[in-house]
Amino acid sequence: MGNMGRKGYREAEEGMPERDSARPAEILRTEHLRKVYGTGNNEIIAVNDAGISVAQGEFVAIVGSSGSGKSTLMHMLGGVDRPTSGRVFIEDEDIYRMDDDKLAIFRRRQVGLIYQFYNLIPVLTVEENLTLPCELDGREPEQCSMTGRCSLQYLVEADGSVYPCDFYMLDEYRLGNFNEDRLEVLNHARENLGFLQRSLKLDPACRQCPYYHLCRGGCQRLRDPGPDGAYYQNYFCRSYRIFFDRYYGEITEIGKQIGKR
Numbered sequence: 325m326g327n328m329g330r331k332g333y334r335e336a337e338e339g340m341p342e343r344d345s346a347r348p349a350e351i352l353r354t355e356h357l358r359k360v361y362g363t364g365n366n367e368i369i370a371v372n373d374a375g376i377s378v379a380q381g382e383f384v385a386i387v388g389s390s391g392s393g394k395s396t397l398m399h400m401l402g403g404v405d406r407p408t409s410g411r412v413f414i415e416d417e418d419i420y421r422m423d424d425d426k427l428a429i430f431r432r433r434q435v436g437l438i439y440q441f442y443n444l445i446p447v448l449t450v451e452e453n454l455t456l457p458c459e460l461d462g463r464e465p466e467q468c469s470m471t472g473r474c475s476l477q478y479l480v481e482a483d484g485s486v487y488p489c490d491f492y493m494l495d496e497y498r499l500g501n502f503n504e505d506r507l508e509v510l511n512h513a514r515e516n517l518g519f520l521q522r523s524l525k526l527d528p529a530c531r532q533c534p535y536y537h538l539c540r541g542g543c544q545r546l547r548d549p550g551p552d553g554a555y556y557q558n559y560f561c562r563s564y565r566i567f568f569d570r571y572y573g574e575i576t577e578i579g580k581q582i583g584k585r
């Protein structure tokens with residue numbers, strides 16, 4: 325891989341990596357990955373015979389000087405740039421054997437690449453930039469408050485303090501500090517709080533509710549514990565029902581009109 329230096333919890337190796345039967349399931353593997361730009365005297369070998377194996381839950385950092393091939397490697401791992409030769413397997417599927425359409429869907433649903441530069445589309449608004457991947461995928465963007473469960477978020481204060489949601493930026497919900505703690509420590513703190521799990525304890529009445537597909541019990545911050553703490557009830561429920569009773573016809577009509585666009 326050019327002159328790239330690499331390190332992490334586990335070092336990447338040249339060529340085909342050794343398998344370790346005690347490791348968790350492998351999710352990413354490359355075989356003799358190579359990328360060459362230009363030809364003849366202008367030929368530049370950006371990545372040369374890279375063999376990498378990453379297991380589920382493993383964190384790997386790839387470091388190297390500017391121009392050593394890190395971005396080229398990441399683009400090939402993410403399905404963005406076809407290698408000159410070699411193969412990339414994600415969950416044992418050789419991604420560059422996919423046709424362009426299948427590869428585009430794979431990138432959209434399976435890969436998250438965060439670029440140094442944001443690569444936003446300048447003619448679109450912030451909201452349009454955020455919702456574009458959902459629209460390309462034929463899905464409507466949804467807020468976590470409309471899915472019936474909290475989403476995985478890291479709300480970070482200027483001092484690095486991390487919270488599970490901007491409505492819960494309170495001392496008792498502080499997960500740790502982004503500058504000091506590893507992600508697994510923050511995630512562990514979230515689990516100990518039972519933050520996501522609590523949002524799954526939906527009021528049984530919601531499952532029977534004719535408006536469940538519109539409301540799904542609402543945001544966690546609007547729910548109070550039920551009688552024995554086994555589930556949580558939305559304290560605006562009665563108002564929601566009055567509103568849906570009155571405007572259900574109009575809401576569904578608006579939905580149909582939007583769906584036609």
Ligand code: SF4
Nearest residue numbers: 468474475489543544
């Ligand atoms: S508390 Fe509400 S806004 Fe916050 S993550 Fe949960 S559903 Fe979303």
Ligand code: SF4
Nearest residue numbers: 530533539541558561
């Ligand atoms: S209207 Fe009330 S019962 Fe129906 S889904 Fe919403 S919170 Fe649950």
